[in-house]
Amino acid sequence: MTAVLAAAAFLLTAGCSSDEGAPPDRDGTASTAAAAPSSPAGKAEETPPAKGSVTVVRTVATGLGTPWGLAPLPDGDLLVSSRDDATITRVDGKTGRKTELGEVPGVSPEGEGGLLGIALSPEFASDHMIYAYFTSASDNRIVRMLYTERKPADEQLGAPDTVFRGIPKGFVHNGGRIAFGPDRMLYAGTGESGDTGLSQDKESLGGKILRMTPDGEPAPGNPFPGSPVYSYGHRNVQGLAWDPEQRLFASEFGQETWDELNAVAPGDNYGWPEAEGHSDEGGFHNPIAQWSTDEASPSGIAYAEGSVWMAGLGGDRLWRIPLKGTEASADPQAFLEDEYGRLRTVVAAGGDRLWLVTSNTDGRGDPKKDDDRILELRVR
Template identity: 40%
Template sequence: MKKGLLAAVLLFSGCSASDQTDSSETAPASSSSQTKVAADNLEVPWTIAKQDESFFITERKGTIIQIDGDGKKKRMELQLNEPVLHEGEGGLLGFVLDDDFSKNKLAYAYHTYLKKGKIMNRIVQIKKQPDIWRETKELLADIPGGPIHNGGRLAIGPDGKLFATAGDAGVKESAQDKQQLAGKILRLNVDGSVPEDNPFNGSYVFSYGHRNPQGMAWDTDGTMYAAEHGQSAHDEINRIEAGKNYGWPLIEGEEHKAGMEAPLIHSGEETWAPSGIAYSNGRLFIATLRGEKLLSLDLQQKELTVPLENAGRLRDVYVNGKYVYVATNNTDGRGTPSEEDDRLLILPNDAASK
């Protein structure tokens, strides 16, 4: 994108029960002719964050790229006490800015590392300096990891708590073990301590029975949603509640079992591989990898539309007023990258005008 275009877009945007639905109900894709490229030549991007006119995007090898309102890019190193292990599905993954980032320059990151020959994940507080990001505090370590199913998303909820998705790391039985952090959604205070009102006393576990949970989002009423990769198709969007069991590996898709939560919707026999999600005006936007589409879910009608396709694998989505920003993930070893991949794309948020 030309430098002036991103600046103009940012200025115009202000800068600032359990019914099942399967993939057969997805509406045809709408036109993506209004899609613009905000930045290109990103290296396996994972998370989009935004402050004022600047975007911050994590790259799985361990860098954070800053894209300013004039389109200028600056790739910054992240100095950690444990090096990033960029292997399999691991690396520098989740990232979220502190609520007071404009004053304190603090953020939080989730990354894979190697400990005594074992693949693990950890959550750290980091601080932006002029030319580098540095770890300032380890919040939570020894989250089980592996070549697959590291989870990895971070988000700060409406309650000011830090939420993290942790996959089962390929050991499916761990998802039902509340004593383990794998296969869970975790909830922390931003200083790394366990919130007193967590559902299990003294535990970071907020919900369990997850296979490979990914993006998280909250609607205006504070209802929490999360995306999750199914074993073979049957990808899920779940309504997340404290202390609830989401069934993996005992149930998935349309299966039911007492004491376990069925998904809000699932993909049926189609594979989405949903990653980042974002909420806007009664809809969830869902970035899909294998599905190679941006899905838009009407939460009231439980109907899906496709605002964007034909851009390849999509890793994350961020909504800011009248615009939706999507990061492609074609350079992750599983896609077919073009010379310009990976890219940060901009498209109109039709939901904002409804």
């Protein structure tokens, strides 16, 4: 059943700098920082090589408008959400042929808001449900829609059923990434909508990572009883991924100094707005790696071949962060710098393959011929 949660106060505009705009000049260096505890004692893990590689295997699809979320279907095709058009398009994984399934009702695109992350139900083989995170006229919310492939294309997408509402909205910092974890619970990265005070307020849904059941109820075992809040003190989370040991990682936009990759522990405080990047103050969970904001502005992340791969918007590059447990085992390494422009979403495609989605038609990029596109990568 629908879970209706009241939101804290929110702002439609924000005075702080945008996640994805041009930052002021600063020393641009990527660095590793103090990390969370590593894997359980006695658990041997293979350390990936310090230097990796990326090969662009092919361009899967072109001509996409403001693509944001991507969800691979069991047959190898891809579902892609358009932030500004509020549509979901099916892309043939072999030919790249695009079929628009329809517009999602209730979406109110503005600024960084619109139709954002999408995910398949963990029971998709039987329930055929697609989940979507979007900005409405009043809030950010999560809905699910029945997807019936046997019908004509424009009738395949069912009406949205709201499973969670009340996430603060703003012109900026709407979060938007959703993903089902290995525990089959639904996780959502939210932003503080430009109101920095929301991040430290555990009663607010803004500036958090949320964990809930597929029906939108607070998940069993959450750190704050009766609450969907899983971690707090975030500025704007747009990347979620798990490693094979079921450890959660999240990317986070900084304001003017440091973007972050975090190892997420339930109930922990990630510092915003008191801390941006590594902090020597007690009580904050420090990032495992951090970047100047002109080198990253990270959105989606994925785990493959022993590393987290992080798409950079302002940085126009793909970052590789090799891991051992929840620590970076070597310095982050950049790929595809300035080759494809802004990079929005990266999704594991199995083994050494990734799907990568560009974001040059979002109003902040410099679109080239055939933008935006989906690429297939081979990585190690």
